[in-house]
Amino acid sequence: MMWSVWWVWMVAALALAFVEVLAPAQIFLGFAIGAAVTGIALLLGVPSMATSLPLTLIVFAIASLVAWIVVRKVVGVRPGQVKVWDRDINED
Template structure:
């Protein structure tokens, strides 16, 4: 199956990274990191079933999203307040 080949995960991760650049919002970036890390783990010899690979992908993606949320998210006291409407 294609999910047991390391480069498929890495290519999918880079594809999701490109998608994040085209549609920014820190949505696809966590999935991209998860796919690349899963590909690296498979490349280093992680030999498990498809369900376990998808679980690893999901957990790494979730962890990457939380880390990036802490690094790039709004800090306390940095709430954006709009004083003017662009249509005024």
């Protein structure tokens, strides 16, 4: 039962954070934070989480979603950051 070991979730969090550095899309950072939260919850011994795969996956999913929403609000697209093209580069 590798999914119930806290350090496996921490290694997954580090791997996902590394993928975020290689492909910055802000989605992998949410998953990395979710994996870290799940690992910390397992380390602290949250009752019934180590014995229930569905509960562990639900905690991971909810933590990832919340983390992604927070990261998107903090680091997301800011007003004026998006370039709007009003003419084609091939037009003369």
